[in-house]
Amino acid sequence: MTKSAIALKTIPVSEEEEPPSSTITRRETKEEEPPSTGFVSRKNRLFRHVSASDWNDWKWHFRNRITSVKDLSRFIPLTDKEQSQLKLVTAKYPLAITPYYLSLIDLDNPNDPVRKQAIPCIEEISMGELGMEDPLEEKRDSVVPGLVHRYPDRVLMVLTDICPMLCRHCTRKREWHNGGWVRNDAEIEAMLDYIRQTPQVRDVIISGGDPLTLSTERLESIISRIRAIQHVEIIRIGSRFPVVLPQRIDAELCNMLSKYGPIWLNTHFNHPNEITPESARACDRLVRAGVPVNNQCVLMRGINDTVAIQMKLGQSLLKSKVRPYYLFQCDEVQGTEHLHTSVETGIKIMEGLRGNTSGLAIPTFVIDLPFGGGKVPLQANYVVAQSEGEIILKNYQGRLFRFRNPVYADEATGTEINTDGSPVVIADANTEKVPVPVVRR
Ligand code: SF4
Numbered sequence: 001m002t003k004s005a006i007a008l009k010t011i012p013v014s015e016e017e018e019p020p021s022s023t024i025t026r027r028e029t030k031e032e033e034p035p036s037t038g039f040v041s042r043k044n045r046l047f048r049h050v051s052a053s054d055w056n057d058w059k060w061h062f063r064n065r066i067t068s069v070k071d072l073s074r075f076i077p078l079t080d081k082e083q084s085q086l087k088l089v090t091a092k093y094p095l096a097i098t099p100y101y102l103s104l105i106d107l108d109n110p111n112d113p114v115r116k117q118a119i120p121c122i123e124e125i126s127m128g129e130l131g132m133e134d135p136l137e138e139k140r141d142s143v144v145p146g147l148v149h150r151y152p153d154r155v156l157m158v159l160t161d162i163c164p165m166l167c168r169h170c171t172r173k174r175e176w177h178n179g180g181w182v183r184n185d186a187e188i189e190a191m192l193d194y195i196r197q198t199p200q201v202r203d204v205i206i207s208g209g210d211p212l213t214l215s216t217e218r219l220e221s222i223i224s225r226i227r228a229i230q231h232v233e234i235i236r237i238g239s240r241f242p243v244v245l246p247q248r249i250d251a252e253l254c255n256m257l258s259k260y261g262p263i264w265l266n267t268h269f270n271h272p273n274e275i276t277p278e279s280a281r282a283c284d285r286l287v288r289a290g291v292p293v294n295n296q297c298v299l300m301r302g303i304n305d306t307v308a309i310q311m312k313l314g315q316s317l318l319k320s321k322v323r324p325y326y327l328f329q330c331d332e333v334q335g336t337e338h339l340h341t342s343v344e345t346g347i348k349i350m351e352g353l354r355g356n357t358s359g360l361a362i363p364t365f366v367i368d369l370p371f372g373g374g375k376v377p378l379q380a381n382y383v384v385a386q387s388e389g390e391i392i393l394k395n396y397q398g399r400l401f402r403f404r405n406p407v408y409a410d411e412a413t414g415t416e417i418n419t420d421g422s423p424v425v426i427a428d429a430n431t432e433k434v435p436v437p438v439v440r441r
Pocket of ligand 1: 162163164165166167169170171172208209210240
């Protein structure tokens with residue numbers, strides 16, 4: 001997952017840890033499909049030849065990821081010019097799409113929001129000079145290889161750089177060419193030792209790449225050792241598997257996770273079209289295993305930058321028992337400029353959501369500051385003015401309300417102070433001139 005992924009040194013994949021190989025082996029079996037559903041008809045458009053058991057097997061999807069322009073052109077009509085452009089782009093930023101995620105694309109729509117997240121476009125290199133390689137300075141706060149300790153009470157364990165899909169907006173796309181490493185036993189033990197010796201760490205985030213590319217057995221050996229550290233209160237996993245390969249969230253994984261709670265999982269839905277019966281089932285399984293699921297969405301131009309889409313996304317996530325957690329302003333990463341929105345767009349979206357749908361469906365809009373500055377929340381300004389003893393607030397309909405703001409006299413000086421002891425500051429002495437009627441409570 002990008003938002004917590006930290007790039008470190010490249011390590012060769014060991015035999016034990018190697019995820020399923022990525023060779024395209026198109027099978028021509030004609031096995032009978034289960035009864036028709038939306039999912040089956042979607043799958044059938046491109047993958048009719050794939051048996052139901054293969055389709056439900058995450059390792060089959062991983063082995064059969066689409067990783068070249070030639071493979072892609074078998075599924076999506078591409079002109080010669082488009083193929084040439086894509087070859088140029090993928091020479092710098094490779095391509096990897098799971099068959100499942102490819103099946104979500106509306107092939108008749110060049111602006112399909114799923115397509116734009118998965119299929120490269122020429123702007124990735126034609127606008128490639130804008131932005132930075134590593135805006136979050138992810139390498140800076142590493143205390144031992146693979147372990148990042150930036151904030152007081154939490155650390156980030158980066159277990160691998162492998163992802164089931166290469167998302168075009170990824171903050172770590174600079175690393176894609178280093179490809180295919182996982183941390184070895186000695187490195188994992190060094191990370192655990194640091195955590196054992198650092199009692200202020202109460203929250204351990206397991207990330208990548210995508211940590212769920214590791215086998216369930218390997219994950220259990222790591223998670224069980226984290227859980228054995230007394231001062232670690234919660235474990236968090238960052239994974240996009242529920243979105244791009246939900247078959248990974250199987251009974252074996254959920255049974256394992258259920259033994260080591262509290263574990264939280266942060267995932268990364270960006271558009272309501274990504275919420276399917278399969279992804280909803282994956283989230284439901286996690287929740288039933290005692291793993292609450294939060295969503296971190298990235299705001300992207302032409303993909304999800306309207307109130308209507310964000311509202312539908314938030315509402316659909318809640319129906320799938322997923323809490324909308326963050327809406328991120330796109331990071332200043334090279335190769336993603338074409339997807340950036342203005343900050344005002346995000347603020348207007350938040351304003352459009354507030355009051356018009358359940359508060360639970362509304363994420364916090366944040367900018368993850370460059371140079372490791374951390375996350376800053378942003379929203380519309382609802383404080384129109386502040387005067388002595390009251391504050392003027394704008395509600396979601398634009399109506400203004402006076403709200404009494406208790407102040408107290410400082411016994412020593414006789415001046416008015418706020419309840420926390422700070423001096424009263426009048427932000428706008430011309431409140432009475434607000435030209436809109438003010439509604440009193
Ligand atoms: S490629 Fe996708 S899933 Fe992997 S780290 Fe980047 S955004 Fe996250």
